[in-house]
Amino acid sequence: MPEAAVATDSRGVSFCGLSLAHPIINGSGTFDVLAARRSFGAAVDAEFPFSAYVSKTITLESRPGNAPPRLWEAPAGLINSIGLPNRGLTGYLDRDLPALASLPVPLITNVMGSTREQFAELVEGVSARPEVSAIELNVSCPNVKTGLDLGAEPAECAGLVAFLRPITAKPLIVKLTPNTADVPAVAQAAEAAGADAVALINTLRATARHPQGSGDWLGGGTGGLSGPAVRAVALAQVGAVAQRVQIPVIGMGGVQNGRHARELLDQGATLVAVGTESFRDPAAGARIAAELAVAGDPGDL
Amino acid sequence: MTCPPDSVALPGGSERSAADLQRRTLAPFGRRRAEVLDVRPVGAYLVVAVADPVAVFPRPGQFYMLASAERWGGGESERPFLPRAFSVMRVGPTTSDTPVLEFMLEDVGPGTRRLAELQAGERLWLAGPLGLGFELPPPSVPVVLVAGGVGLAPLVMLDDLFEDQGRERQALVGFRDGAHAAGSELIRAPQVSTDDGSVGRRGLVTEALDAVLSTETGAWVYACGPPPMLEGVRRLSAGHQVRCQLALEAGMACGFGACFGCVIATRQGYRRVCVDGPVFDARELETVLVSGHDGHPRSAARHA
8 A cells, every 4th residue: 555755854755665865756758768868878867857757658559649740839838749659568668678777766657558458458568577666547548448538537547447456566656637627536536446646737638720821730639738837727736636635646737946846745745747847957857856955945946 | 650760778878879979979968057158140140159168069960959048938928938949050269178159040939039139148048969960971972061041050060070171062052032141151162042033043052952963973962941942952862862961950849859749750750850860861751841630831940
């Protein structure tokens, strides 16, 4: 069973049995350590900015991702329509995991299926690997069998978690979608079904019109909004979820500095994930962790 | 379309191929503050000189992510928000062991507008050098540089290297009008084309390239410019069966492979312009043009 957050020293935190050096991790899909090593070399591992590394979403089959353009700069934020490009489970296990074994922090692998059976195959596959410390479920997708959004309905989400729970002893984190009416109800259902933690918020569904032509700008049609533009929404949703569940909450959404991270912790989060800010500052996670560690009010840095 | 191709990352993290080493200087991890030394107009363009505090020297074709340290954001529609990618145009003269980096920019959007307002003494956030630069040619093959507009920047740095090496080359540069054509002073011995014929020959720079490739066999072509021009260069190079490297531009969020936002369709599937490019062998591409799901053309450089 999950443990409550216990500070092990001034910065350390215990999360689902993992001892993490500080509360700042990355949001799934916002930091690719393998690509970062190509740009920055061994410095990425030596100065690793996060206390745990969350992989981008892995699916059963490989995916090319959406047609470009995939990005739209929004007011104080970013709309992305990436489409979960990845090598598929086999490619991840055979090629990515060996390269991730040398990470200086625990690895959390994010997976997504479009049926419970697909999820089960993914969880079974990654759970068997010692490199993986925890598994995050991306439920921001429709169940192709029921047509229901897996993360949008409490019963649908609980059914998925209950189906997967016996398959792995590793911590299961449910990455909740904000694009639904009652996020705390989904979180509560996930907890009751055996989830060890919940993470939120994922991006808010968004789109952009072509500024000159007609129709949508993004190749994928719609995308997800992130960055400071969503921070106030994240604060509200993280607070509401943390009041309804006993399991740890990973809070994220527009965090740019230590004060923003502190606010999510004050709302009841155990860990805080940094996403879009890493695009602006590759080492943002380390900076935010340092700002957070400053005693008292870290200020508006 | 297949899944994203292999990266060169291996356990330990710093394993790289020999070709990669030649084309890429690794960046210090993170971003750093750098002082603007000088901003000077060159026709319709600005050249911004920046004192990099770190002794890291880029390869021709590599780029940096830039953002002003103050007032980045709060413009029209609360933009800019993301840093902007710029090819390094030149490593300027310096008396210190750290480089002076020169960037060429044109005010075409909220990010470039803010950068265009920079004054000497202000500070920039700088991350880089990033990406894979140009593969250098074997000795004694003819070399043709082809630039369109602000795409001149990475070719200036390549031209500087060839000058140091004493290598012969031709520089074909195209601009829309006379004000922009003043940018041709940034490179040696430019052969200028303008759309309106106000400077040099009237017409497209690709027409000048076609003429050169008709007499010059076995040339290596290096090109940077707007996508329609690069698509023309790609087709000509294929038709004349010459090696061609294209430095691409794409809207990027991060510049270091994190966001997967800047992909271009290649014959091996989508590849990230920031870590697999920005320089691509033209043979890898079916087209340089980007279309959305509706087939309408998109400029990949919306984040201007």
